[in-house]
Amino acid sequence: MHDAEPFAPAEYREHLVSLARDLGAGPRAERVELAAAVGRVLAEDVVAPADSPRFDNSQMDGYALNADAVGREDRFFGAGPVVPAGTDPAKEYPLGLDRADTVCPIMTGAKLPEGTCAVVPVEKCDPPEFAALGAQVRVPRPPEGQFVRPAASDLRRGETLVSEGRTVTPQTVGALASQNVRSVEVWARPRVLICTGGEEISQSEDLDQAQLPDANGPMLEALAGHHGLEVVQRIVTGDDPHDLRNRLDDAMTRRRPDLVVTSGGISHGAFEVVRQVLEGRPRAWFGHVAQQPGGPQGCAALAGVPVVALPGNPVSTLVSFRLFVAPLVAQVWGAAAEPTVLAARLSADVEGVPAKTQFRRGRLALGEDATVSVEVVGGAGSHLLAQSVGADCLIEVPPASHLSGGDVVSVHPLAPHPHHEEQT
Numbered sequence: 260m261h262d263a264e265p266f267a268p269a270e271y272r273e274h275l276v277s278l279a280r281d282l283g284a285g286p287r288a289e290r291v292e293l294a295a296a297v298g299r300v301l302a303e304d305v306v307a308p309a310d311s312p313r314f315d316n317s318q319m320d321g322y323a324l325n326a327d328a329v330g331r332e333d334r335f336f337g338a339g340p341v342v343p344a345g346t347d348p349a350k351e352y353p354l355g356l357d358r359a360d361t362v363c364p365i366m367t368g369a370k371l372p373e374g375t376c377a378v379v380p381v382e383k384c385d386p387p388e389f390a391a392l393g394a395q396v397r398v399p400r401p402p403e404g405q406f407v408r409p410a411a412s413d414l415r416r417g418e419t420l421v422s423e424g425r426t427v428t429p430q431t432v433g434a435l436a437s438q439n440v441r442s443v444e445v446w447a448r449p450r451v452l453i454c455t456g457g458e459e460i461s462q463s464e465d466l467d468q469a470q471l472p473d474a475n476g477p478m479l480e481a482l483a484g485h486h487g488l489e490v491v492q493r494i495v496t497g498d499d500p501h502d503l504r505n506r507l508d509d510a511m512t513r514r515r516p517d518l519v520v521t522s523g524g525i526s527h528g529a530f531e532v533v534r535q536v537l538e539g540r541p542r543a544w545f546g547h548v549a550q551q552p553g554g555p556q557g558c559a560a561l562a563g564v565p566v567v568a569l570p571g572n573p574v575s576t577l578v579s580f581r582l583f584v585a586p587l588v589a590q591v592w593g594a595a596a597e598p599t600v601l602a603a604r605l606s607a608d609v610e611g612v613p614a615k616t617q618f619r620r621g622r623l624a625l626g627e628d629a630t631v632s633v634e635v636v637g638g639a640g641s642h643l644l645a646q647s648v649g650a651d652c653l654i655e656v657p658p659a660s661h662l663s664g665g666d667v668v669s670v671h672p673l674a675p676h677p678h679h680e681e682q683t
């Protein structure tokens with residue numbers, strides 16, 4: 260197909276998902292050590308093998324009392340043997356707390372003796388530090404259950420600790436480690452081959468007059484890492500289709516990628532190397548998506564693997580990776596969370612363009628009234644990559660719209676975990 264009716268952005272997203280699925284692409288689980296699991300998406304529900312906490316324990320350094328001691332009028336007690344954290348209280352208290360006139364000095368986190376009804380912090384007692392074995396101590400009356408952390412009050416054995424599809428966060432790692440879980444099944448990262456270039460792109464530090472360094476290759480590698488892909492190789496091509504064809508065929512055989520992402524060489528120039536190599540391949544499509552930037556797009560199958568051919572202007576590459584490749588990775592391979600779309604209020608007026616959805620670079624802020632606002636960052640042009648550096652989202656501006664400050668727009672956060680640095 261050649262320059263057919265343009266796709267709407269959402270339609271093209273679906274088209275790429277269908278292409279990949281038709282070619283047999285899909286999720287694959289792999290087991291990784293817990294330390295390597297952060298940021299990965301779980302391929303299994305992890306069920307708690309034990310109660311959390313594993314046993315009733317003390318929330319304070321203090322004295323444990325049984326129910327009779329809690330209710331007793333006389334608030335003077337003898338101090339029993341100490342229970343440090345990590346020791347079994349049954350050693351010193353084989354019958355549990357069986358006396359109304361004795362309290363058990365216990366440390367934070369220590370397993371409580373059987374029969375504990377409450378804990379009183381040591382500094383509330385007299386003397387306000389731990390008394391020696393057998394010494395007298397005055398312990399005020401606590402409410403029942405005070406400072407007792409019951410077994411399973413966080414999570415019960417057999418309950419789901421974390422579900423398939425959730426991204427492993429640092430606190431997930433901590434919770435899994437606390438359950439002695441050492442490894443987890445996650446969705447494998449699809450292996451991606453990245454191809455950028457054009458004759459004007461040089462890898463040399465010494466550039467000729469009309470040459471440029473490769474911005475898109477390193478940027479795509481960074482985007483890939485951010486959105487759940489594993490980069491297996493990068494190719495920087497010139498304008499010779501024969502050479503690119505050979506290099507792609509070689510990389511497909513040797514590196515066996517699950518996905519190919521290219522940038523540049525797809526529009527109407529005389530040297531559209533990517534388009535020349537891919538046109539005529541199965542499922543090849545080159546045309547337009549009704550958006551700016553990122554209008555020209557292409558896709559195809561190469562050695563049974565989906566190829567997403569992004570436009571070469573650097574901001575077009577950035578925008579189309581975020582809008583098309585990131586959701587593809589999430590939906591087809593499950594290897595990253597589906598990128599979110601948020602609603603935010605524009606901080607100033609924005610004009611759209613006719614017949615195309617425009618994606619402006621933007622920056623989110625949380626106002627004092629708790630509304631999320633977004634301001635446009637940099638110009639609209641697709642070569643303005645340096646002006647995009649301060650952006651953390653894309654602002655969706657509908658075709659032919661005249662938006663005013665305060666209007667609600669859809670925004671597409673750029674990073675999966677947006678962070679907001681202090682503005683200088």
Ligand SMILES: Nc1nc2c(c(=O)[nH]1)N[C@H]1C(S)=C(S)[C@@H](COP(=O)(O)OP(=O)(O)OC[C@H]3O[C@@H](n4cnc5c(N)ncnc54)[C@H](O)[C@@H]3O)O[C@H]1N2
Nearest residue numbers: 455456457473474475476523524525526527570571572575
């Ligand atoms: N006659 C037409 N010309 C163009 C059209 C059109 O519809 N008709 N569309 C324009 C739009 S919009 C875009 S976007 C680009 C897409 O073209 P390509 O994908 O073929 O990209 P290139 O021509 O290869 O490069 C475009 C631009 O980006 C620079 N570039 C490319 N690769 C890199 C890289 N790795 N690092 C840094 N910069 C890169 C390149 O030098 C060009 O300036 O087509 C328009 N033209």
Ligand code: MOO
Nearest residue numbers: 552553554575641
């Ligand atoms: O679509 Mo192009 O990406 O406007 O520059």
